[in-house]
Amino acid sequence: MSQLTLKNLGKSFDETDVIHDVSLDVADGELVCLLGPSGSGKSTILRMVGGFEPPDRGSIIIGDHDVTHVPPERRPTGMVFQSHALWSHMSVAENIAFGLKLRRLSRADIREKVTNVLKLVGLDGYGARRVWQLSGGQQQRVAIARALVLEPKILLLDEPFASLDQHLRERLREELRDIQRRLGITTLFVTHGQDEALSLADRIVVLKSGKIEQVASPDRMYRDPQTRFVAGFIGSMNFIACDIRNGYADHPLFPIAVPVSDGPVELAIRPEALSIRPDTNSPARIHRTTDYGTHILVDITMPDGVRLKAMCPPSSAYKAGQPVALSADNVAIFRGEEKLATITPVASRSLTHA
Ligand SMILES: Nc1ncnc2c1ncn2[C@@H]1O[C@H](COP(=O)(O)OP(=O)(O)O)[C@@H](O)[C@H]1O
Ligand SMILES: [Mg+2]
DSSP: OEEEEEEEEEEEETTEEEEEEEEEEEETTOEEEEEOSTTSSHHHHHHHHHTSSOOSEEEEEETTEEOTTSOGGGSSEEEEOSSOOOOTTSBHHHHHHHHHHHTTOOHHHHHHHHHHHHHHTTOTTOTTSBGGGSOHHHHHHHHHHHHHTTOOSEEEEESTTTTSOHHHHHHHHHHHHHHHHHHTOEEEEEESOHHHHHHHOSEEEEEETTEEEEEEOHHHHHHSOSBHHHHHHSSOOEEEEEEEETTEEEOSSOOOBOOSOSEEEEEEEOGGGEEEEEOTTOSOEEEEEEEOSSOEEEEEEOTTSOEEEEEEOTTOOOOTTOBEEEEESOEEEEETTEEEEEEOSBOOOOOOOO
16 A cells, blocks of 8 residues: 555746656655755655645645645654754753653653664663764764654655765664664655665655656666666766667667667666777777776776776776777667667677778
């Protein structure tokens, strides 16, 4: 059953449409990431779900209740913001208890719930600390505890780890995922970081200029991007512009059969799908190699100056200046934003230049 449904949501600020016709179903217990560049409308959507921003068009349904016009405090949602907005003059326990007091729970109930939620977020025994005595990561854990203690049906997080350093961010991400699984809580997580979305989400919603580009699992989003934007936004991608003539790509290094109509296209190839081999006749040359331990990333300069990246095994011994032939085992064909075809596998033919 779907726990959260957005139906044709729309929002304008100052007569500019910032959210266009966003529809989405989130299943019970699912973690969905809203992913997009800055200004794409992620926070606005989240704020509409939380009740902090009224939509101009469309509706929001939680369970079987239409909450479109319900104020935030009466929605079964809990929100965690990027800047955690904790009350710095209160203790950790007081911060977490605040919402429970508003709900007039007994002191014993409040104490029990606060103790339990502190355990859940890994802050057992921190109740008496002042907020300013905590590290950034601990403060974000308190913010999450404060949302969770009210037992919302839906947890909303707006870039909660954006201000933390990378190691801490990765750790908190894993912890959040564990907590979310354990509680089975339906979650909308906003991020502009593709790594975060790929590692956290059951499904990712990619947004661009207030519109949904694609909704898919991390795996599908990476392997089968449906638009040029998604192909370039998620992961690393080589784009090679060329023309199609009589069913073939008019490109010296990728003269491959492409079953689309004639006209300009871009060939999109992931670095791990691009293979290289030494070939003294090739006009493509290695520009640089970078050893990442797990793999070697080889930058290649094409005759027209375009740079490509190929991911090679850690043992490979390529050198700058070396000419290499290329082949790809998975090529997506885009014309403008539209994906026309995926070709797999593709062995580029040997070079035809003189
Ligand atoms: N209160 C507001 N008044 C006017 N414009 C706003 C307001 N909130 C957001 N916007 C605009 O709406 C667009 C989407 O913003 P936002 O949802 O914050 O994007 P994101 O969270 O993806 O960075 C942006 O162009 C932003 O400038
Ligand atoms: Mg935002």
